[in-house]
């Protein structure tokens with residue numbers, strides 16, 4: 001029912017260039033965490049490193065008493081079964097219909113009879129609302145349906161940890177809202193630990209229990225949602241409120257001259273917007289890891305922006 005993932009001092013580079021260094025964070029068991037960051041800061045690399053597709057230069061990824069980068073190939077193969085991954089485009093096989101795509105991990109990794117496979121495939125297709133589309137090829141359905149099919153496939157081995165790489169990319173706002181609700185409902189049903197990489201600020205503000213921000217080769221901040229949504233730390237504040245004013249420039253970090261010019265121009269950031277309530281499961285029940293709205297702010301003596309949690 002979900003496991004904790006503890007990352008300690010993780011560093012990854014390609015050809016001597018560090019993508020990010022010394023990343024430490026804990027994904028609490030059964031909770032939803034979101035990872036944000038400007039394009040190219042290595043969020044996808046982080047997901048691939050977590051699941052063992054890329055090897056870090058340094059650091060640990062602890063799941064119970066297994067340190068993933070130090071496991072043998074054989075042991076890693078077993079631990080990988082704890083993960084379900086939804087890749088950006090759904091990563092479906094174009095020549096297979098949705099049924100066979102979803103059945104694929106079961107046929108590859110288990111010896112279950114076809115009758116049992118059928119039962120599981122239909123259960124997962126039902127969870128993502130795709131019963132009736134099982135005969136379709138990926139090329140015959142919309143992008144949103146492909147994401148849901150990829151999600152059904154990610155769920156098929158009953159993972160304890162689910163990683164989502166930009167589940168909302170290419171979706172319109174309405175489909176994104178439906179997908180976010182589906183993510184909350186799946187978290188409620190499965191109790192798995194979720195990590196979502198997204199660029200969608202509305203998703204980041206309403207879906208997770210925790211938020212992390214990667215910027216300029218390091219983890220700028222990771223913690224409870226209310227901590228980041230009430231933060232006045234310049235990078236966090238700029239990114240989570242989608243502002244141009246702040247340390248993050250068009251392509252990279254602004255230099256000192258640019259920041260000075262910005263300060264001299266007298267333009268100020270607008271006040272922090274109210275912190276919204278977290279999305280709840282469709283049946284209106286409290287989330288598994290629900291913390292009372294405003295509890296983190298109260299416990300830490302932080303006044304939330306006016307109008308929060310209403």
Ligand SMILES: Nc1ncnc2c1ncn2[C@@H]1O[C@H](COP(=O)(O)OP(=O)(O)OP(=O)(O)O)[C@@H](O)[C@H]1O
Pocket residue numbers: 014019037038039040041042043044045046
């Ligand atoms: N296998 C690889 N070999 C060499 N460089 C790589 C490899 N994979 C990723 N990179 C580099 O690592 C950096 C981070 O890439 P990544 O795709 O993780 O960024 P991202 O934060 O997910 O970006 P986006 O938000 O645009 O999807 C990029 O500069 C990319 O070119």
